[in-house]
Amino acid sequence: MSDSKYFQTTKKGEIHELKEELLSQREDKKKEAVKKVIAAMTVGKDVSMLFTHVLNCMQTHNLELKKLVYLYVMNYAKNHPDRAILAVNTFQKDATDPNPLIRALAVRTMGCIRVDNITEHLCEPLRHALKDQDPYVRKTAAVCVAKLYDVNPELVENQGFLNILNDMLGDSNPMVVANAVAALTEIDEVSKTEVFRIHSGNLNKLLAALNECTEWGQVFILNSLCKYTPRDSQEAENVCERVAPRLQHANSAVVLSAVKVLMKYLNSIPNGDSVRTFCKKMAPPLVTLLSKEPEIQFLGLRNINLIVQRRPEILQYEMKVFFCKYNDPIYVKMEKLEIMIMLANEKNIDEVLLEFKEYATEIDVEFVRKAVRAIGRCAIKIDRASERCIQVLLDLIQTKVNYVVQEAIIVIKDIFRKYPNKYEGIIATLCANLESLDEPEAKASMIWIIGEYAERIDNAHELLNSFLEGFKDENSQVQLQLLTAIVKLFLKRPKDAQQMVQTVLNLSTQESDNPDLRDRGFVYWRLLSTDFEAAKAVVLSEKPLITDTTSQLDESLLNELIMNISTLASVYHKPPETFVAKLKGIKRGMRKEEEDEEEPDYVDDDNNGPSPNQGYAGQQQQNNQQYGQQQQQQRSGNLIDLDLSDLGSALPQQSNNPYASPQQQQYNNSNDLGFLGGGGNNNVRSPVQKSVIFGGDKSQSIQIAGAFSRANNRVSLELTLSNNSQQQMARFKIQFYQNSFGISPIDPILNCPPIEPGQTIEVSIPIQCANAAFTQPFNPVIDMAMMVLPSQEKFYFKMNFPFNCLFTENGRLERDSYLAMWRSIPETNERQKEIQIRLNQFDPASLLAKLNQKNLFEIVRKSNNGQEISFLSCKTENSIYILVELTFSQNSRVCKAISKSTAPEVMPIFEHTLDNLINNA
Structure with a gap:
């Protein structure tokens, strides 16, 4: 008989009857009564007064009845925490039941009850469940750790559950591995420290589990593989070989996750033949996405848009699959048009123009406009096809359709700017259509x-x-x-x-x-x-x-979005932190208001005024010389020869330190706290030394002084704005142009009150840099523009960005981890530099204390033949670790720095920054 009968009871005195049935000695009557209670709870009736009676039914071996009672307890425990504690004994008893289904059910239910006094009793059952012999119990417990972390992060960390989860990555059961990956990924997204790190030791275990787990387990594992940077091209190629079969999966999420992994790892494969092979394998599954329902097509097209911008060769021969069908929704047609423009080249431009011309005769006005504009964009993109594009546009103008003619004139204006003095012969035709313009x-x-x-x-x-x-x-x-x-x-x-x-x-x-x-x-x-x-x-x-x-898209943004393929970020084409309220444990405020006017894609001399100076060739050449690669010299092997016992020694006491100073003891104490997980001292904002960056002679309507700083686990631009004009300045908008660090303001609209004439105010602008992508060649200068709204008066200025602002507070490595990472980084990533000490009074102890405050953390220090050798680590916002060994010699004004990093491209700017930090300490 159907269970729908339980939802049709509306008689009076029902609660009393339910109490009687729940107290029955017959198990079948109890089950019927609990089903009625669950039905009433489902339709919104308050049956919380039956909590105690339902709880008594937990003492049963009937699995169905136990599930129903657990469902009731989960629903009402939060409203009745004092009563929910009564169920703890039963939960703990069920967690040791011989039946693995009951053990898993008990742990899952306790994890879903978000009550503090319940979670305290969950730890021991959860610890046993994580090491249970049955894989079903273990995989359930893995997910329970993530739920518990959401309620009480400190409890999870103190109980060592994160270490157990990392150990479970090597479990023999693939579903356990998949759930451990899912739990660690979820925790890592909200944790302030990195809790999930893939290394060569667990990489093969994840790849082995990939072939045997369910489709959603495969998605979790594939997404986690993007966190790993291969050591060499051979390892990258091996991973690609093992991931490539996932491209044939029926689930679109698995396919896109596999594509994401291949897109990352192909960057580490220099072999052109191998890259072409994998690109060829990616084309068919991406094309298959376009044969599904329109919603899936749209999501696939948004991801393909990113893929084509990075590697157009993947789909260069698949142009026809992007031709629009008559019954495609408008949002699918628009995306297809964009991709057709990206894939257009000299070989396929004729068939593309034929399609565009056909689209320009459609009924949908918006689609027609987009098609006409696409023809002009192809003319600008492909020089040799410009004449054919012009001819198509002239044919469209002859149709005399008002909106077609106007759109054609708009794109022809851009074609004239691209090819001056080349197509003036068509001006007469354009002038003949002036009456169409409105x-x-x-x-x-x-x-x-x-x-x-x-x-x-x-x-x-x-x-x-x-x-x-x-x-x-x-x-x-x-x-x-x-x-x-x-x-x-x-x-x-x-x-x-x-x-x-x-x-x-x-x-x-x-x-x-x-x-x-x-x-x-x-x-x-x-x-x-x-x-x-x-x-x-x-x-x-x-x-x-x-x-x-x-x-x-901007190069740094594109890199970030490629790493977020198959997520909402790849659909919105925006970084996750712009629409996710909580990222890495930091609340990020959303924009208070949207700006009506967007910045143009290119600068028009006649419309938009002067552009800021984008060129710093002379300065860049000087920087390149300063950052130039140094030939590797024969090392003394200070760290390579150290064993764990050497690293196990604590920092030397003041009495043994020939450089002892009054600051030494204080610094040693702060470092000792650091070994217990403490960070730098950047959570306290100190006064920021600003310099005038605009209007220094006060001849401008505004004077701007500013400096970048890091405090409270985030980077900000601190500005002082002085109104030198005779009018009130109401609102301000700031823009960062493309820069080598990939940073930008979280909210371009400044959160400040109106500035009256002669008034000065302080403004702090939060900077988003968690996804910084370092582009080459390095230029430390950031061009900025500020617009005063609503007058739209613009001011252009530039500032140097200090690289150490990207050093995070969780950059301190454990001693063993430091040694393991140093050994895992290849020797080719090692650099040496001698830094001249230009300070009048030089004290290594106080200097290292200052570096610690800048999030360059000392791990351990040792003395060797009259030298003090200090080992330090830091971590950038995009999770690049930099390890450095500093050697100070007595009576010497030179500090020898030997550094390694997982990303060698950042080493020149790091050495330059290290020099500045040491000599400005």
Whole structure:
């Protein structure tokens, strides 16, 4: 009989009857009564008054009845913690039951009861369950550790459950391994310290379990493999060989997770043939994703978008699978268009243009616009195909469809900027369609074309004059472009535009409320009235060629998103911390308001003003010389020859230290605490020494002083803003341009009150750098821009970013771990540098104390033949460990630094930073 009958009881006196049935001696009646209680609980009735009676039914060997009672207890334990404690004895008894199903059920239920006084009694049963002989119990207990960690992290760490979980990675049962990986991954995401680290010792165990566990176990293991960086190309190739069969799995999540692993490990394989082989294997499963339901297609396309940006060769021969079908949803069509543009090349451009032209005749206006714009982007991307793209656009213009014509003119304007003085023959066709223009962007594009080629358009002054008649009613984008175009016409043909230029300058400077338009008008007026030739040199200067970067993500962001394939981050194309409230134990505030205006993909001289200086070639050359590779010299083997007994010695006491100072004892004490898990002293914010980075002579409307700092486990930009103008400054937006560290503000809108004239305020801007990706060549300078809203006045400045701000508070390694890591890093990653001590008063003990405060932690120190040798470690925000050995000689002004890292590309900037830290201590 169906269980639906239990949901149909609404009679009076039901609770009393249930009590009687729960007290029955017959087990079948008890089971029926508990089922009725669960049914009532499910539909929202309060049956908590039966807690004690239901609890009495736990004393049974009937597995079904026990499950029902456990379900009831889980639901009401949080509301009645004092009663839930009554069930502890039964839980503990069931945890030792001969039946493994009951043992697992008891541990699982205790883990789901989020009550402190229950969790205290969970530790011993959980410890036994983690080492149970039955794999079903062990895999259940592994997940229970993660649940317990969410309730009481300190309890889990103190009881050693994390170490047991790491040991379970080598379990003989693949499901136990998969659940251990899942639990460690979940804990690692919210822990402030790294608790899950894959090394060569457990790598093969995970790969062995991969072939035998369930599909979701495979997903957990594959995702965890992305945390490991292979030691050499051979190891990377071996992992790829063992992961590649997962590409044939029926589950899309397994396929995408396997692709993610291959995308990472292929970066470590220099052999081109092997890379091509694996790329060829990835194509069919990705194509298969596009044959599923639209929702799966969309998710697959968003991930393919990232994959194609990194390795377009994977799908270079699969263009046809991205052709849009008539019944595809619009969101699928849009994604397919983007990928088609990325894969377009000289060989397939003809069939791609044929498709785009067909799409431009569709009914959906938004899709048509996207298709027309795609044709223009292909013209900018592929030089040899530009003429064919122009012809297709002209054919579309002949259709006389309003929105098609306007979109075509917009993209043709960009094509003119890419190929100046090449396609002017089509200008007459464009001018013949002026009456079709009613959108601001299309009008602005057409006006730009007329102004740029005014000397070749006989009636250019008449065309611009027709726009000038309604100048006050036009959008600001059209007004700015019209002002510039008329000035260009005047500089090229003064007689035809003399009256027009006077009119437009008067309208811009005297009758407009737009500060951008007014300022540009004054600039042009001053130029024209001062030096006509200088005005021509400025306004008619050669424009930089543009490139299409619409679909290209920043390199550091792309690297991060590749490592998040098959997650929401790869669908949103945003880092996880931008939409996940808690990451690595740190609460991250979300943006208070969204900015209406996005930054342009490229700088337009006529529309957007000057761009900040992006080039520091001279400084970079100097940095490269300073960071230059040093030839490896023969080492004395200070660390390599140490055994565990050497490392086991504590730091030398003050009496044995020839460099003893008043700060020595204090530093030794702080280091002793560090061995117990203490971090640096960066949780206390000290005053930040700022320097003026904009408006130093106070001639600007604002003066900005700033400095980067690290405190409270995060990096921030500390600014002092001084309003030197006569107007209130209301809101501020800050932007970081692409930089070598991959850092950016968490919220570009500054959280500060309005600044009155003459007022100065302090602002702290949190910086997101947990996913820093170090690009080469290294440039420590970060270009920034600040915009004052709503006036949109911009200020450009730059600052040096101190690399040590990325050193985390959990960078201290245990002594054994330090030695193991040093030995595991290849000798090719080792660097040596002699650092000249430029301090007047030099004391190694106080210097090391200062390094400790900067999160460069001393692990151990030893004396050897009149030398003090200190071993230190640090860890960057993206989990790169750097190990360093510092040698101080008596009466010497030179410190010898020998360093190793899992990522050798960061060593030049680290050595430069170490020099600064030592000589500024």
